[in-house]
Amino acid sequence: MEKINDTDFLDYNKSIFYKIAKLAVYIESLGKNFFESRKLNVSIDEFAALNAILRNPDICQRDLAKIILRDRVRTGRILSSLEKKEYIVRKNDTKNNRLVKKICITQKGKNLYETHREMLLDISKEFLNIFSNEQKEELKKYLDNLENALSKLSTIKI
Numbered sequence: 494m495e496k497i498n499d500t501d502f503l504d505y506n507k508s509i510f511y512k513i514a515k516l517a518v519y520i521e522s523l524g525k526n527f528f529e530s531r532k533l534n535v536s537i538d539e540f541a542a543l544n545a546i547l548r549n550p551d552i553c554q555r556d557l558a559k560i561i562l563r564d565r566v567r568t569g570r571i572l573s574s575l576e577k578k579e580y581i582v583r584k585n586d587t588k589n590n591r592l593v594k595k596i597c598i599t600q601k602g603k604n605l606y607e608t609h610r611e612m613l614l615d616i617s618k619e620f621l622n623i624f625s626n627e628q629k630e631e632l633k634k635y636l637d638n639l640e641n642a643l644s645k646l647s648t649i650k651i
Contacts, residue, residue: 524537524540525537527612527613533609534605535575535578535580535605538567539574539580540606542561542572542575543575543580543598543606544606545557545560545561546581546596546598547598547603550597551586551595552596553594553595553596554568554594579599579602580605581597581598582599583596584597
């Protein structure tokens with residue numbers, strides 16, 4: 494394994510941050526190719542939204558945008574597409590005395606999510622098998638620590 498020292502951070506292309514950014518591009522490309530090659534009726538962004546909606550019942554668009562790391566306009570487009578395909582419904586509600594649209598997943602959306610989730614799990618197992626369970630836990634811990642540290646420094650506004 495290549496040894497890392499502090500001077501490596503002076504060269505962005507050798508830094509941990511660049512490597513993580515590069516991995517994010519690879520992962521996004523793999524996901525996009527997965528959905529396109531199988532001619533699935535959903536994009537990777539739509540799948541991510543369905544996942545977040547399932548895990549956060551009655552979520553609103555603003556909160557969903559934060560979870561899927563998309564701006565509110567793009568999130569609105571994703572939701573419109575999912576609604577048109579009848580995978581979600583939006584219901585008017587109030588939050589802090591303001592009108593909001595809560596998003597609920599339909600049974601059709603749940604079925605689609607479960608089918609795709611199983612396929613993705615099979616593919617994920619292929620490349621995650623290069624790590625032992627201990628290495629996976631350690632990697633997750635390091636990534637969580639890095640995310641927490643960077644989120645405190647970041648000024649992302651979604």
